[in-house]
Amino acid sequence: MKLKKSDQGLKWVINLFFVIISLIALFPILSLLLSSFRPSSELMRNGISLTFDPSSLNVDNYIYIFTVAGNYWDWYGNSLIISAITIILSLFFSSMVGYALALYDFKGRNFLFMLVLFILMVPFEILMLPLYQLMISWQLINTYTAVMLPAIVAPIAVFFFRQFALGLPKELMDAARIDGSTEYGIFFKIMLPLMTPSLAAMAILQGLGSWNNFLWPLIVLRSNDMFTLPIGLATLLTPYGNNYDVLIAGSVMTIVPIILLFIFFQRYFVTGLTVGGVKG
Structure with a gap:
């Protein structure tokens, strides 16, 4: 036509x-x-x-x-490690929580979901001090774990996966149970592959947030060799001299992983955001 x-x-x-x-x-x-x-x-x-x-x-x-600039590559490696582990753990745990809140009927489910929404509305600046005290009590200051722990089960990721999982067919779960599959088998073998668009979309969003995170790593990291890229690049600006030329070149290099992440997952990105945004 x-x-x-x-x-x-x-x-x-x-x-x-x-x-x-x-x-x-x-x-x-x-x-x-x-x-x-x-x-x-x-x-x-x-x-x-x-x-x-x-x-x-x-x-x-x-x-x-x-x-x-040897420290620059230390910062780059730290950011890559922290971002990669944060993405993997966040997708794993947040998808499980969102899936459970969407497809399982249990006592207190609605209360837990309302709690997720409440935490989602609380600014991170309010939670910084309690989280910092928690990291001190657990002796995790100046470690990768301290940087990653608050982002492993992010409220926005739980909410996103819950909304997406509401559109998954429960009939597949019933059929799998009849065939003798366990609940973990249903999730990992059947439901999780159906959630691929949402996983890809959240991988980009979580990766972008972790890669650009400045405030929380600045609070919990101490030594120069543990700094992430945003903190390391900020140290180039001092009262005694500003290396703007090196700072800008280093900033350009920081864009590369995010571009690669988006290129790798972009085919699922729009689908994941669209479907996850209209379910409920």
């Missing part, structure tokens, strides 16, 4: 609109990328912008990061 000329014109207008929006969204990233090849003197003179002297572009900032 061929589109009418008016429909084709409308389609072109819509596509052009979204192209313009995409270019506007990419403008800060492009400016940051170009600025990472500029020397510190030009950055101080012109700032982060698309206005630059082509002859001044060089790769000295990246050479410094790859060869001299």
Whole structure:
């Protein structure tokens, strides 16, 4: 079926609109990328912008990061480890909790769900002090565990998986029970594969949150070799000198894992958010 000329014109207008929006969204990233090849003197003179002297572009900032800045790669490795483990554990535990709240009838289920919603509405700044005292009592200060523990069962992830699991067919559970499958077998072999879109969407969101997390790691981490990337890059700005050129180059490198994570899971991202958002 061929589109009418008016429909084709409308389609072109819509596509052009979204192209313009995409270019506007990419403008800060492009400016940051170009600025990472500029020397510190030009950055101080012109700032982060698309206005630059082509002859001044060089790769000295990246050479410094790859060869001299040893701590940078320690910070990078710490962020990768913390983010990867946080994503895996958060998806595992949060999906189980959300699945149970959605598909099992037990006493206190609604109360637990209301408790999840209540915690979701509490700002993290209010919980920082009790969590910090808890980490001290458990002797977890300056460890990966202290950074990851509050995010392993995130209320937003539990709520998201609960909403998605409400749309799963209970008939599959009944059929599996008739065939002699255990409840864990039903979850891991039948239901969890059906939740793949929600897992992919939450992997991106949890990964982005963990990778960019600054405040909580700043509170519980002490030694320089344990810092994550946001904290490590912040240490480059001091009262005695600001390495803006290295800071910008290091910031560009931090974008790479998030882009790869989104590319890997993007085919499920929209489906996971859409389906999970309309169930209930």
